[in-house]
Amino acid sequence: MNRVLVLAAPLAAAGLLVGSAAAKTPYPPKASGSGTETTGGSGLGAGVSFAPRFALATYDGEHYVLYLTPKPVTCAKAVFTKPPYLTVTIVGGAPLVVGKPTPNSGSSAFVQVDFFVGPTHYYAVQPKVKLVLTRVDPRKNGVWHGRVTVPTTHFEGKSFSFAGTFAARWCGKA
Numbered sequence: 001m002n003r004v005l006v007l008a009a010p011l012a013a014a015g016l017l018v019g020s021a022a023a024k025t026p027y028p029p030k031a032s033g034s035g036t037e038t039t040g041g042s043g044l045g046a047g048v049s050f051a052p053r054f055a056l057a058t059y060d061g062e063h064y065v066l067y068l069t070p071k072p073v074t075c076a077k078a079v080f081t082k083p084p085y086l087t088v089t090i091v092g093g094a095p096l097v098v099g100k101p102t103p104n105s106g107s108s109a110f111v112q113v114d115f116f117v118g119p120t121h122y123y124a125v126q127p128k129v130k131l132v133l134t135r136v137d138p139r140k141n142g143v144w145h146g147r148v149t150v151p152t153t154h155f156e157g158k159s160f161s162f163a164g165t166f167a168a169r170w171c172g173k174a
Helices: 075-080
Strands: 006-010 040-045 048-050 054-059 064-069 085-091 110-118 121-125 130-136 143-155 158-173
Touching: 040 110, 048 110, 054 075, 064 143, 064 158, 075 158, 110 143, 110 158, 121 143, 121 158
Parallel strands: 054 158
Antiparallel strands: 006 121, 040 048, 040 158, 054 064, 064 085, 085 110, 110 121, 130 143, 143 158
16 A cells, blocks of 8 residues: 655744755756756645746755745745745755656655645645656756646645646755
8 A cells, every 4th residue: 555645734844854864965966958848837735726837946955946936936035935836845865867757766765745835834745746857957047947746645635736847947055
């Protein structure tokens, strides 16, 4: 039986899910790929609609984090984004994978999507999340391209799903 991890967490606990279990993801990333996706897509998380039109890529000192937001946000204020928005965290001790799905195999290498539904509340989904980076450009203001899918997942009577693409401006270390 496959278990699904969906956690409801207050914002004060942000970072506890991804920070302690896995090795630090190598930094800086290497340039790779030729993807051209734009930012778009849609999803639902705990009754809240998600339709990002803007994206940023950051490094928090341990992991890469993509912010998928409905409105533009600056690199300096990404962590203060107003909900609803999604973050996609890439956790693992190996270099980024470009052109095929990012490893999502357990506690040492995984992708976590956080559905921020309120100013102090989010839901984290890990198993079966699929992230494909199609381009990584680590130059200042470079753009990362790819796609992310969260298959329909149920938790405590709530549903979570998302399918979209992104063209995320690279911010570097957050």
